[in-house]
Amino acid sequence: MSDLLSKLLAERDWLMADGATGTNLFNMGLEAGEAPELWNEAKPENIRALYRGAVEAGSDIFLTNSFGGNAARLKLHNAQGRARALNRIAAELGREIADAAGRPVVVAGSMGPTGEIMAPMGSLTHESAVEIFHEQAEGLKEGGADVLWVETISAPEEYAAAAEAARLAGMPWCGTMSFDTAGRTMMGVTSAAMVDLVEKLPNPPLAFGANCGVGASDLMRTLLGFVAQGTERPIIAKGNAGIPKYHDGHIHYDGTPALMAEYAVLARDAGAKIIGGCCGTMPEHLKAMHKALSERPRGPRPTLERIAEVLGPFSSASDGTGDDAGAPRERRRRRG
Numbered sequence: 198m199s200d201l202l203s204k205l206l207a208e209r210d211w212l213m214a215d216g217a218t219g220t221n222l223f224n225m226g227l228e229a230g231e232a233p234e235l236w237n238e239a240k241p242e243n244i245r246a247l248y249r250g251a252v253e254a255g256s257d258i259f260l261t262n263s264f265g266g267n268a269a270r271l272k273l274h275n276a277q278g279r280a281r282a283l284n285r286i287a288a289e290l291g292r293e294i295a296d297a298a299g300r301p302v303v304v305a306g307s308m309g310p311t312g313e314i315m316a317p318m319g320s321l322t323h324e325s326a327v328e329i330f331h332e333q334a335e336g337l338k339e340g341g342a343d344v345l346w347v348e349t350i351s352a353p354e355e356y357a358a359a360a361e362a363a364r365l366a367g368m369p370w371c372g373t374m375s376f377d378t379a380g381r382t383m384m385g386v387t388s389a390a391m392v393d394l395v396e397k398l399p400n401p402p403l404a405f406g407a408n409c410g411v412g413a414s415d416l417m418r419t420l421l422g423f424v425a426q427g428t429e430r431p432i433i434a435k436g437n438a439g440i441p442k443y444h445d446g447h448i449h450y451d452g453t454p455a456l457m458a459e460y461a462v463l464a465r466d467a468g469a470k471i472i473g474g475c476c477g478t479m480p481e482h483l484k485a486m487h488k489a490l491s492e493r494p495r496g497p498r499p500t501l502e503r504i505a506e507v508l509g510p511f512s513s514a515s516d517g518t519g520d521d522a523g524a525p526r527e528r529r530r531r532r533g
Contacts, residue, residue: 200369201343202303202403205257206431211465211490214435214473215251215259216483218307220450222247222262224479232274234266237286244287248294250480252302255487258471259295259302260346261287264309267333269321273312281336288340295343305346305371306337308359315354323358330362338366347372348408348435351382353394364400371471373408373433376419380517387517388422395430406433409475412440413452413460414508417467418501418516424468431470436460438477450477454485459507461486466496 205212222233225243237244244262251259263284268277276283284306291304311329313321334345345368347359356372363370374382374391381387386394388407395405407419416436423432439452452460457474464472472490474482505511 200403201301202258202305202369202371205301205303206403206470209257210495211469212257212303212471213255213461213483213487213490214305214433214471215256216254216474216478216480217438217476218247218260218262218264220477221250221479232265232271232276233262234264234271234283234287235274235276237262237283237290241286241290244290245294248291251483252294252298254480254483255491256473256483257302258305258473259291260305260307260348261291261337261340261342262307263287263333263337264307264348266336267308267311267329269311269313269329270309281332281339284333284336285340288337288342292341303343304341305344306334306340306342306368308333308337308345308347309349310351310355315352315358323354326355326358327361327365330359331365334362334366334368338368342368344368344403345370347402349373349375351375351377351386352384353386353390356394357398360398360400360402370400370402371404371433372402373406373435375409376407376415376517377410378517379513379515380415380419380422388419389426392423392426392428396428401430404431404433404471406435406469406471408433408435409437411512412437412509413456414504414511415513417460417463417499417504417508418511420464420467420469421498421501422516424498432468433471433473434464434467434469435473435475436464437475438479438482441477452477452482454482456508457482458485458489462489462493462496463499463504463507465490467498
């Protein structure tokens with residue numbers, strides 16, 4: 198299996214990932230509480246349209262419709278026995294669209310959290326988590342995914358289990374965590390702690406970073422936290438299209454295509470190599486992001502003040518490290 202993502206990372210200054218899966222599928226009629234992965238079998242044309250929308254907007258990487266496709270999550274829909282097949286189909290549909298793109302496009306096999314709490318706080322053991330992720334990884338591999346894409350993880354133990362599953366499947370992988378409250382994941386991981394975690398893994402990812410979370414401003418602050426650690430591993434930024442607002446009974450993200458274009462350029466200038474969107478990010482956002490990344494020259498690394506000025510205020514005063522957000526970066530620069 199050729200490692201297309203590594204090849205593109207070596208050749209390109211930046212790569213654009215895709216946008217939202219759930220938001221796009223809800224717009225196609227997915228009901229709240231329905232498992233999106235079941236559409237891989239029931240409505241394959243909708244999934245092809247999801248993938249095609251990202252490719253036509255300029256994405257170099259798109260994620261398969263398999264985020265909740267692990268047995269632990271599918272059990273909620275009595276579909277745990279179909280995990281491998283649903284992942285295989287998600288990747289097969291992706292392979293169709295990527296192979297017809299007329300340019301190299303990476304099919305990234307999405308693997309989201311199990312929804313269980315890892316031991317010792319919860320009952321999910323490392324061995325069980327590896328088994329759950331490995332089954333999903335094998336399905337994605339069979340379907341023709343180029344790389345595994347572990348996303349929206351909050352616990353370091355779960356991230357490590359997914360890394361081991363990728364090794365067992367013999368697949369390259371990428372992995373992002375979601376930083377929600379004051380620059381930390383739900384399980385308390387900071388940007389600095391994630392860099393440390395990634396570099397100590399026996400099977401580290403090709404690229405790592407952050408997705409989802411609160412909004413583009415907060416994700417940018419986390420991104421600067423990664424960069425401050427001096428990592429040379431490619432960084433992924435996949436921020437939400439603004440902040441969710443309830444409108445006429447539906448969740449609507451308030452980020453405009455123009456705002457997401459600004460975010461994309463700031464993310465690139467801050468040091469991200471792979472830039473995409475998460476919740477609320479539609480093809481029109483991706484088109485604006487691609488245009489901005491293609492046309493606007495690289496600028497200086499943005500300051501926190503610049504990020505807040507362009508993308509809006511941060512959701513908290515702290516970046517989660519317990520220090521002023523700028524101070525650790527200054528100290529590290531002097532040491533280097």
